[in-house]
Amino acid sequence: MNLNSIDILKNSSAPTIVAGPCSAESEEQVLAVAAALAGRGVSLFRAGLWKPRTRPGCFEGFGKEGLPWLQKVKKEFNLPVATEVANAEHVELALSAGIDLLWIGARTTANPFAVQEIADALRGCDVPVLVKNPVNPDLELWIGALERLNNAGITRLGTIHRGFSSYGETYFRNTPQWQLPLELRRRIPELPILCDPSHIAGKRELIMMLSQQALDLNFDGLMVETHCNPVCALSDARQQVTPDELFVILDRLVHRSSNAGSCDFSLYRRQIDEIDDAIIELMAKRMNISREIGAIKRDKGITVFQPFRYNEIMQRCEEYYRDGRLSAASVKEVFEAIHAESVRQQLLIVNDNNG
Ligand code: PEP
Ligand code: MN
Numbered sequence: 001m002n003l004n005s006i007d008i009l010k011n012s013s014a015p016t017i018v019a020g021p022c023s024a025e026s027e028e029q030v031l032a033v034a035a036a037l038a039g040r041g042v043s044l045f046r047a048g049l050w051k052p053r054t055r056p057g058c059f060e061g062f063g064k065e066g067l068p069w070l071q072k073v074k075k076e077f078n079l080p081v082a083t084e085v086a087n088a089e090h091v092e093l094a095l096s097a098g099i100d101l102l103w104i105g106a107r108t109t110a111n112p113f114a115v116q117e118i119a120d121a122l123r124g125c126d127v128p129v130l131v132k133n134p135v136n137p138d139l140e141l142w143i144g145a146l147e148r149l150n151n152a153g154i155t156r157l158g159t160i161h162r163g164f165s166s167y168g169e170t171y172f173r174n175t176p177q178w179q180l181p182l183e184l185r186r187r188i189p190e191l192p193i194l195c196d197p198s199h200i201a202g203k204r205e206l207i208m209m210l211s212q213q214a215l216d217l218n219f220d221g222l223m224v225e226t227h228c229n230p231v232c233a234l235s236d237a238r239q240q241v242t243p244d245e246l247f248v249i250l251d252r253l254v255h256r257s258s259n260a261g262s263c264d265f266s267l268y269r270r271q272i273d274e275i276d277d278a279i280i281e282l283m284a285k286r287m288n289i290s291r292e293i294g295a296i297k298r299d300k301g302i303t304v305f306q307p308f309r310y311n312e313i314m315q316r317c318e319e320y321y322r323d324g325r326l327s328a329a330s331v332k333e334v335f336e337a338i339h340a341e342s343v344r345q346q347l348l349i350v351n352d353n354n355g
Contacts, residue, residue, distance in 0.1 A: 002150060003191060009192065009194075010043070016044070023051055027068075029228070030073060044079070047082075067097040070097070070099060082099065086108045088118065103130040129154050136164060158194065161181040161196065163199060197214065198240065297350060314335060
């Protein structure tokens with residue numbers, strides 16, 4: 001990918017802070033938030049004008065009516081401004097209003113037609129664009145969106161990790177699944193990755209903890225939804241913080257260095273590598289036994305999947321997290337993965353007619 005750095009996101013070596021309301025609600029609201037943020041280390045002011053709502057009937061934003069409000073923020077407070085675009089018309093309106101940076105929302109990233117339309121509308125103007133992860137945990141879709149923009153000549157690209165949606169009641173509004181942005185970092189190291197703890201959390205109490213985790217994982221910055229009166233916000237009221245709360249969070253964050261410097265972890269890492277080798281060795285042994293069972297199932301005409309046995313394994317795994325040394329969620333994930341591999345191995349055996 002042909003990338004250039006986004007100058008407005010970087011005013012020091014500290015993490016970049018993007019802040020502002022979920023939605024621009026009125027000129028007064030936008031200016032009040034900007035006044036409270038200006039001159040205090042925030043690099044970029046955000047406010048949504050076109051709001052992609054999951055269900056009809058929710059507040060869908062003021063659209064182009066709000067563009068002059070953002071222009072005022074820029075002029076009065078000397079703060080660069082950013083908004084979300086979801087189609088070519090939004091791009092044209094935002095660019096002609098002098099919006100400094102555009103971002104693509106999670107629902108839009110998931111739609112290659114929409115991303116291509118935006119990329120085509122941006123062709124020839126190298127405005128910085130941040131691409132949020134798609135709502136579903138699909139790294140290729142995320143990278144595909146970046147490539148579409150890059151192919152249209154956009155080189156000042158960055159990303160925002162806002163978590164992934166899942167069905168049912170969950171602790172986070174969008175689960176972090178940190179392994180995806182970390183894999184993105186591995187694949188495209190020069191691409192900036194910000195974290196949006198507001199949309200991951202869904203509730204303001206979790207924003208401090210998520211922001212710290214993002215810094216500990218070496219993210220380049222944070223996008224935090226900030227509103228002077230969050231409970232009355234027209235969108236995402238539960239997850240917005242006041243400017244004062246934002247600065248308390250930012251003051252409390254611990255900054256660590258990504259450079260290991262003089263610390264030598266090699267002794268520990270060797271031990272970890274040995275343990276990992278042993279885990280894989282044991283897994284292979286376990287799969288040998290699974291395959292033996294698979295052969296019996298094949299010969300006796302028994303189905304591979306035995307719900308009773310699966311329940312038994314999942315119940316047994318409770319014993320492994322009851323003492324609190326490992327989290328319930330990871331123990332379950334590990335056992336699900338082991339069982340899935342075992343089923344896969346047995347499916348190969350029962351369908352192997354040479355056996
Ligand atoms: C937003 O930033 O307000 C927004 C709609 O975010 P997302 O696309 O992450 O849901
Ligand atoms: Mn929002």
